Amino acid sequence: MDITFDHVSFTYQAGTPFAGEGLRDVSTTISDHSYTAIIGHTGSGKSTLLQHLNALLKPTSGSVTIGDRVITAETNNKNLKPLRQKVGMVFQFAENQLFEQTVAKDIAFGPKNFGASDDEAAALAKQMVTLVGLPEEVLTQSPFDLSGGQMRRVAIAGVLAMQPQVLVLDEPTAGLDPAGRRDMMTMFERLHETQGLTIVLVTHQMDDVADFADHVLVMDQGALIKEGSPREIFADPDWLRAHQLGLPKATAMAEQLMAKGFRFDPLPLTSDELADQLLPQIGGAHHE
C-alpha cells in the first residue's frame, strides 16, 4: 500500500489569530514495503507529517492518498476506521496510551475496535507479547506494574496486534537504554524483512537511519527539503550540519580520518563499511 502526498499543506488553527504553519507544499511517496526514515530538527514538521499518514490530520490544501483512499480538506471524518487499521501508529512515549486492567486486555483493545472477536483478540495478544520479547506471564499483570521499557513494548504490541500493513514509529526508542534500543530496532527490522511491513520511522538517531532505512525524508520548517537514499543524504556532511542534523557515527569518524589524509569513497555509513575501507589503508587483513 503506497502513501502519496500531493502538494500537501497544513495550517494549525486556521482562521484564528493563533494560526501556525505545520506543513508547506509537501509532495512525496512512501512506497509499499519500504523503510522510510524522516529526519529534521525539533519543530520541523515531522510529527505533523506523521499524523497525515492515517488521517488524524487532514491537509488544509492538497491531498494524501493512502492505498485507495484519497484524503483532502473536505474528507468526512466518518469511515476512517479501515484506514486506521491499515496504518498502525506508535507515538512518542507510547506507554502513555496504556489504560486497561491487564496487559492482555490492553493489547486486545485495538483488534477488538476493528471487529476482532474476543478469542481472536486474545490469541493476538498472546502472539504479540512474545513478538515484542516479553514473557507470557505479563499478560495477566497490570500494565502499570511493569517497568517503563516493558510498558513501551506492551504499547507497541497493542499497535502490532491491529495487524497493520504500514507501521509508523515516532521516536520509538526515546528514553530506552542502549540494549533495549537495539532490541527494539532489530525487532522492527525483522518485521520489515519477514512480514513485509512498510515502516516509517521518525528518529534523531542517524545510526538507525544508516542501518535500517532505504529512503530518507529531510524536513525543515514544515517543508520537505531533501529526499533520497541514506547514502545520498549523508554524502554531504556540510549541508547536514547547516540544517542542524548529525551524521552516523561511522560517517563522522570517516570524516575526521579524512582530515588526517585517509580516503573514503563512498563515505561509509555503518561501522562495517568503515572497517572495510579502512583496513587496506592501514595495511590490515581483510575485514570479515
Add this chain to the structure above:
Amino acid sequence: MNKLILGRYIPGDSWIHQLDPRTKLLASFYYIGIIFLANDWKSYLVMTLATFFMIWLSKVKLGFFLRGVRPMLWLILFTVLLQVFFTTGGKVYWQWGWLAITQFGLSNGAFIFMRFVLIIFISTLLTLTTQPLSLADAVESLLRPLRVLHVPVTELALVLQIALRFVPTLMDQTTKIMNAQRARGVDFGSGNLFQQMKAVVPLLIPLFVDSFSIAEDLATAMDARGYQGGDGRSKFRVLKYHRRDGAAAAGMIVLTVLLLLLRA
C-alpha cells in the same frame, strides 16, 4: 478547546493590563454586584457605556469579547425567553392561552440580556488582561486576613497556581492520548451516549496516571529544593497598588453614584 476565550490571556501594556490584579479582581466582582442596581434603560445605558469605555481602555479587539459570549448564547436566549413569556404587566402585545408577550416582559427580557452580556464582557476583560498566575497571586493576597482563622491560604494559593500552570500541559497530553487511541480505532464523539462514555475511559485513565506522575515529580522537585511556603518566603512578583488603582476604585464609586441617581 481553542474556542474557549474565557481564560485566555492576551499580552499587552494597556492601562487595564497594568492595573494591580487585586484591583481588577475586586472591581470585577463589584461590577457584577452593582449591575443588579440597574433597572431601567438609563441605568443600563450607563453600565453599557462604562463597559465599552473599559474595553476601549484595554485595547483588546471587540471580537474577542463577542466570541466569549458565543458559548453562552443558548443559555442567555433561554433565560430571555422565559422572561419574555412569563413576566406580566403593562400593555399586552400577543396572547395565546396563558402565554403572553407583554410590555414588561419585553423590557425585562432586554434587561436580562444586557445583564448577561455585560457580565460576560467584564469577566472576559478580566481574564484577557490578567495572567492566570497574577490572578492566583491576587487571590492569595486578598485571602491573607483569613490566616488568622488558620485557613491555609498560602497552600490554597499554591494549589491554584499549580493547577493553572498545568492546564496547557494536560491539554497537550489530552490531544496526544486522544490521537493514540484514535489510531487504535476509538471514535470520540460518535455513537450513542453509552458508546461515547465508554470511549472516554481510554482517555481518562492515562490522563489520571499521567497527572499523578507529574504531581509526584513536581513534589520531589520542590522537596529537593527545600520549598516551604508561608511567612519566610519572599515573592518574585510583588503586588503593589499604584495611583491608577486608586483611579479605578474612584471610577467604580462614580459609576455606583450615577446608577443610584439614575435608576427608576
